[in-house]
Amino acid sequence: MVENKNWWKNEVVYQIYPKSFKDTNNDGIGDIKGITDKLPYLSDLGVTMLWICPIFTSPMVDNGYDIANFEGINPEFGSMSDFDELLEKADNLGIKIILDLVINHTSDEHPWFKAALADKNSKYRDYYIFKKGTERPNNWRSIFGGSVWEKVPGEDTYYLHVFDKRQPDLNWENEAVRKELYAMINRWLEKGIAGFRIDSITFIKKDQDYSSLPADGADGLVSCKFKTRNRPGIEVFLKELRHETFDRFNCVTIGEAPGVEYKDFSQFIGKDGYFSMIFDFHYADIDVESGSDWFKRTNWTAQEFKELLAASQQALQQAGWGANFIENHDQPRALSKLVAPGFQTPASAKGIGAMYFFLRGTPFIYQGQELGMINAVRESISEFDDISSIDNYYRSMNEGFSEKEALNFVNLRSRDNTRTPMPWNNTKYGGFSTVEPWLGMTEEYPAINAESNEVVDWYKAMIALRQSSDISACLSKGDIYFMENVSDNIIGYWREWEGQRIYSLTNLSTAKEIVNLDQDIQTVFLDSHNELNAGKKIELLPYQSILFN
Numbered sequence: 001m002v003e004n005k006n007w008w009k010n011e012v013v014y015q016i017y018p019k020s021f022k023d024t025n026n027d028g029i030g031d032i033k034g035i036t037d038k039l040p041y042l043s044d045l046g047v048t049m050l051w052i053c054p055i056f057t058s059p060m061v062d063n064g065y066d067i068a069n070f071e072g073i074n075p076e077f078g079s080m081s082d083f084d085e086l087l088e089k090a091d092n093l094g095i096k097i098i099l100d101l102v103i104n105h106t107s108d109e110h111p112w113f114k115a116a117l118a119d120k121n122s123k124y125r126d127y128y129i130f131k132k133g134t135e136r137p138n139n140w141r142s143i144f145g146g147s148v149w150e151k152v153p154g155e156d157t158y159y160l161h162v163f164d165k166r167q168p169d170l171n172w173e174n175e176a177v178r179k180e181l182y183a184m185i186n187r188w189l190e191k192g193i194a195g196f197r198i199d200s201i202t203f204i205k206k207d208q209d210y211s212s213l214p215a216d217g218a219d220g221l222v223s224c225k226f227k228t229r230n231r232p233g234i235e236v237f238l239k240e241l242r243h244e245t246f247d248r249f250n251c252v253t254i255g256e257a258p259g260v261e262y263k264d265f266s267q268f269i270g271k272d273g274y275f276s277m278i279f280d281f282h283y284a285d286i287d288v289e290s291g292s293d294w295f296k297r298t299n300w301t302a303q304e305f306k307e308l309l310a311a312s313q314q315a316l317q318q319a320g321w322g323a324n325f326i327e328n329h330d331q332p333r334a335l336s337k338l339v340a341p342g343f344q345t346p347a348s349a350k351g352i353g354a355m356y357f358f359l360r361g362t363p364f365i366y367q368g369q370e371l372g373m374i375n376a377v378r379e380s381i382s383e384f385d386d387i388s389s390i391d392n393y394y395r396s397m398n399e400g401f402s403e404k405e406a407l408n409f410v411n412l413r414s415r416d417n418t419r420t421p422m423p424w425n426n427t428k429y430g431g432f433s434t435v436e437p438w439l440g441m442t443e444e445y446p447a448i449n450a451e452s453n454e455v456v457d458w459y460k461a462m463i464a465l466r467q468s469s470d471i472s473a474c475l476s477k478g479d480i481y482f483m484e485n486v487s488d489n490i491i492g493y494w495r496e497w498e499g500q501r502i503y504s505l506t507n508l509s510t511a512k513e514i515v516n517l518d519q520d521i522q523t524v525f526l527d528s529h530n531e532l533n534a535g536k537k538i539e540l541l542p543y544q545s546i547l548f549n
């Protein structure tokens with residue numbers, strides 16, 4: 001691997017949800033061989049690194065974020081030799097691979113947890129968070145709904161799970177646990193993967209008082225985030241994690257960091273920060289008041305989005321480096337979230353793509369985003385797979401909403417929206433599989449798929465501009481500045497590097513917008529709608545984005 005310590009600043013990352021990418025053994029579930037088969041597509045697109053969501057042994061309660069063996073491959077996805085083959089073939093194409101590191105919790109089927117349950121005197125009891133008592137120790141609500149405490153059968157004891165009850169939290173206070181995790185991480189890095197995306201890492205430290213807080217919902221519970229997310233003392237664990245593992249390799253680490261305030265960014269991504277970069281969620285959750293309460297929808301405006309985006313970019317720039325995204329496996333499709341109904345066209349998909357792609361940081365593209373995919377509409381809760389969708393549906397009704405409203409909230413926000421199988425072509429099941437896939441396809445796949453798709457061509461063009469053009473240095477290394485003298489609906493910024501300036505303007509609204517520039521446009525590098533009358537005064541159509549100097 002390149003010896004340049006900051007090599008990861010030059011990557012373009014493509015996120016793969018393996019269960020839905022490509023099925024090669026026709027069981028309706030994607031697999032590792034499917035990723036290998038599609039390497040030519042990914043290479044042609046121009047991406048340089050793949051982040052593969054969990055492929056480890058798992059009962060798949062949370063689609064692999066519940067790991068039963070950190071070093072085994074889930075047979076549904078294939079074998080370790082399939083993975084080795086993928087690693088090698090990707091390397092031949094100059095594509096690096098990063099894996100998902102889920103170390104806040106395990107599956108309840110992990111041998112450590114099984115041993116902990118089987119014998120209360122086992123050393124593995126202290127690998128998890130068990131509390132004795134006849135009542136739940138406090139009123140914390142788990143991220144997926146219900147109490148964070150689950151009773152141990154036959155004992156007056158509870159164990160803690162921040163996510164699902166089948167995802168017991170590891171006890172990071174126990175040094176033996178930390179050592180086991182570090183050794184496992186190092187073995188993966190020795191194998192030659194380029195690094196990790198690090199799951200839920202801001203949850204590893206819990207307030208040791210385990211005290212209740214005033215309830216914040218009709219269920220009488222309170223979100224556990226106030227006591228378990230980015231809590232004081234976490235810095236000790238994160239420094240040690242970095243020191244014992246990542247620092248020993250020339251690897252990249254991307255922390256999933258909800259709950260980290262801007263003032264703390266430098267601890268996370270500064271010169272001696274815990275990670276190479278982090279995902280910031282401040283603007284990703286613009287459509288809801290909180291990422292786990294989908295019934296609390298907002299009436300957000302483009303102006304608010306712009307302010308959040310600018311604040312996020314400024315904080316990331318001041319502290320270090322960010323991981324930019326508009327979609328992932330926990331979010332709805334960006335086209336459905338950010339673009340008004342009636343305007344969710346390929347041109348708008350290009351527009352919002354360009355809006356974020358040239359921000360300062362490493363761009364992440366989620367599978368299917370480059371096709372201009374939109375949310376699936378499901379008619380009944382039984383059509384959903386995602387545990388948090390099911391939880392949000394019932395919680396919405398518990399909060400007084402009708403069943404129809406609850407279904408609407410879930411359709412808008414469900415994590416299943418981005419988890420539908422990848423449509424490769426317009427044949428039955430979109431060329432994803434020859435049998436009915438594990439989760440319904442989007443209805444639009446015969447029209448929106450990877451074959452002759454103008455949005456795919458647009459993503460190729462964006463990647464080529466960032467990676468291998470005369471303006472690459474500016475687009476990757478340049479500082480970012482947000483324009484202030486533009487309308488509320490226009491997201492405008494420029495990148496600046498060694499005297500060169502590249503401007504990006506996006507109209508995030510359903511109305512035409514006029515922008516008055518200080519000087520005539522010289523070169524238009526990209527125009528999502530191909531309708532630009534270049535000059536000092538330009539008119540941007542709804543969701544049009546241009547990149548120029």
Ligand code: GLC
Binds near residue numbers: 062065102163256329
């Ligand atoms: C992260 C993952 C999400 C998962 C959760 C628990 O937020 O992105 O998919 O459900 O952690 O591991």
